[in-house]
Amino acid sequence: MKVLSQTSKYGIRALLYIVSNPSTGEYVSIGEITKELNLSFHFLTKIFRELTNKGILYSYRGPSGGIALAKPSDQIMLIDIVLALEGEDYFDNCLLGFPGCGVEKPCPVHNFWKGIKEDIKSHLCNTSLAQLGEKILAEEVRLFD
Amino acid sequence: MKVLSQTSKYGIRALLYIVSNPSTGEYVSIGEITKELNLSFHFLTKIFRELTNKGILYSYRGPSGGIALAKPSDQIMLIDIVLALEGEDYFDNCLLGFPGCGVEKPCPVHNFWKGIKEDIKSHLCNTSLAQLGEKILAEEVRLFD
DNA sequence: CATATTTAAGAGTATTAATTCTTAATTAAC
DNA sequence: GTTAATTAAGAATTAATACTCTTAAATATG
Numbered sequence: 001m002k003v004l005s006q007t008s009k010y011g012i013r014a015l016l017y018i019v020s021n022p023s024t025g026e027y028v029s030i031g032e033i034t035k036e037l038n039l040s041f042h043f044l045t046k047i048f049r050e051l052t053n054k055g056i057l058y059s060y061r062g063p064s065g066g067i068a069l070a071k072p073s074d075q076i077m078l079i080d081i082v083l084a085l086e087g088e089d090y091f092d093n094c095l096l097g098f099p100g101c102g103v104e105k106p107c108p109v110h111n112f113w114k115g116i117k118e119d120i121k122s123h124l125c126n127t128s129l130a131q132l133g134e135k136i137l138a139e140e141v142r143l144f145d
Numbered sequence: 146m147k148v149l150s151q152t153s154k155y156g157i158r159a160l161l162y163i164v165s166n167p168s169t170g171e172y173v174s175i176g177e178i179t180k181e182l183n184l185s186f187h188f189l190t191k192i193f194r195e196l197t198n199k200g201i202l203y204s205y206r207g208p209s210g211g212i213a214l215a216k217p218s219d220q221i222m223l224i225d226i227v228l229a230l231e232g233e234d235y236f237d238n239c240l241l242g243f244p245g246c247g248v249e250k251p252c253p254v255h256n257f258w259k260g261i262k263e264d265i266k267s268h269l270c271n272t273s274l275a276q277l278g279e280k281i282l283a284e285e286v287r288l289f290d
Numbered sequence: 291c292a293t294a295t296t297t298a299a300g301a302g303t304a305t306t307a308a309t310t311c312t313t314a315a316t317t318a319a320c
Numbered sequence: 321g322t323t324a325a326t327t328a329a330g331a332a333t334t335a336a337t338a339c340t341c342t343t344a345a346a347t348a349t350g
Contacts, residue, residue, distance in 0.1 A: 001231070001238045001262070003148060006308060009242035016253065029326070043309055049328065062317025063325045086146070093146045097154035108161065108277040109223075112268055116261065117146070123257055132253040151338060174296070188339055194298065207347030208295045 003120075008085045010039055011047045015081065019073045019133030027059075027066030047085065054084040074130035082124055091117050153230045155184055156192045160226065164218045164278030172204075172211030192230065199229040219275035227269055236262050 004012075014033050021028075021036075030048060034041040048067050051057045056076060057067045069076060083090055094101035094113070101107040149157075159178050166173075166181075175193060179186040193212050196202045201221065204212045214221060228235055239246035239258070246252040 001148060001235050003146060003238075003240060004242070006242070012241055013243065027326095031326080040309060042311070045327065046309095046329090052327090059327060060317085061315070061325085061327045063319070065317070065326050067327085090146050093148075095148060096157055097149070097151070098158065108280045109268075109272070116265060119264070120261060123254075127254070135253045172296095176296080185339060187341070190297065191299090191339090197297090204297060205347085206295085206297045206345070208349075210296050210347070212297085 004082065005086060007047055007050075008082055010037075010044055011051060011085055012078065012081055013037055014039065014044055014048070015069070015076075015129055016132055016136060018067075018069065019129045020136040025064055025066075027064065027068050029064075029066035032066075051081070051084060056080060056084055069129070072130070073133060074128045076129045077125055078127045078129075078132075079121065079124035091121055149227065150231060152192055152195075153227055155182075155189055156196060156230055157223065157226055158182060159184065159189055159193070160214070160221075160274055161277055161281060163212075163214065164274045165281040170209055170211075172209065172213050174209075174211035177211075196226070196229055201225060201229055214274070217275070218278060219273045221274045222270055223272045223274075223277075224266065224269035236266055 014037060017033050017037055018028050030045050031041060033039070034044050048057055048059070052059045052067065056070055058070050059065070059067045094107050095109050096107050098105075098107035101110055159182060162178050162182055163173050175190050176186060178184070179189050193202055193204070197204045197212065201215055202212045203215050204210070239252050240254050241252050243250075243252035246255055
């Protein structure tokens with residue numbers, strides 16, 4: 001059951017690393033993140049580039065450069081990241097792939113699936129990086145192996 | 146948001162065609178189904194082969210052969226088809242791809258995601274081909290374009 | 291038994307997603 | 321200004337999924 005692409009998963013995990021590791025400097029280097037989370041440096045760089053282009057991150061080149069959240073972590077919602085990386089049409093899908101499935105021509109599981117998508121969407125809309133970061137810091141959950 | 150593979154989507158749609166088109170003969174030919182649903186004959190044949198191997202369908206070769214449900218349609222649940230085609234570990238996933246995410250080491254969205262998966266699973270467990278076929282026949286929803 | 295119809299099996303190809311690699315641009319520090 | 325550290329950009333590769341094609345086997349009918 002692959003709901004999010006690797007791109008989104010890595011992106012979110014990396015942002016959670018940032019918010020749960022209050023750093024000394026203004027910017028966090030991508031190299032540090034990928035070392036800690038054991039991700040591909042080049043792949044995460046590409047993912048972050050997308051988030052920078054979408055205005056979710058700032059980036060800065062050169063020594064002690066890196067990336068930083070463009071907004072306070074309590075104002076960055078999971079939905080922002082998911083839509084930026086998966087596309088704005090992320091929720092426009094029919095579970096069974098019925099051509100033209102919609103309100104006028106619903107597939108046999110349309111209403112059920114609509115409800116599930118609303119649950120997921122509302123959770124992503126109401127969950128900030130800060131909230132998840134706090135959970136990690138409170139050791140209710142773990143970021144690493 | 147791709148939750149089911151094309152394999153599962155086509156498989157379920159094709160089975161719904163069968164249950165919503167009470168046929169004259171014992172077997173329905175794959176060619177008829179793919180013509181009506183505009184699917185690839187060879188691809189659906191491969192999908193049905195898997196369902197036949199898993200005991201969900203019977204198949205019969207030769208003139209007026211085809212495939213048939215191995216059980217009454219009210220005893221075939223969506224979950225049976227999904228697990229047969231996606232694998233038994235379909236629900237063993239972490240939304241964010243945290244390595245080792247589980248009860249002892251939950252990721253920051255573990256409990257939320259667990260709940261969603263349970264909702265989906267229970268719906269798939271409680272929905273039979275017959276139920277969806279009835280919806281289609283009652284024209285509450287549509288199978289075709 | 292010859293022919294037509296149908297599924298079985300799996301090799302082969304194409305498309306998409308994931309990952310890696312190469313080169314360039316920016317910036318700090320000496 | 322030279323060097324080192326860092327992200328930017330996107331080409332190139334690999335892997336996974338989706339789809340197509342070929343050949344074989346089974347079966348009904350004349």
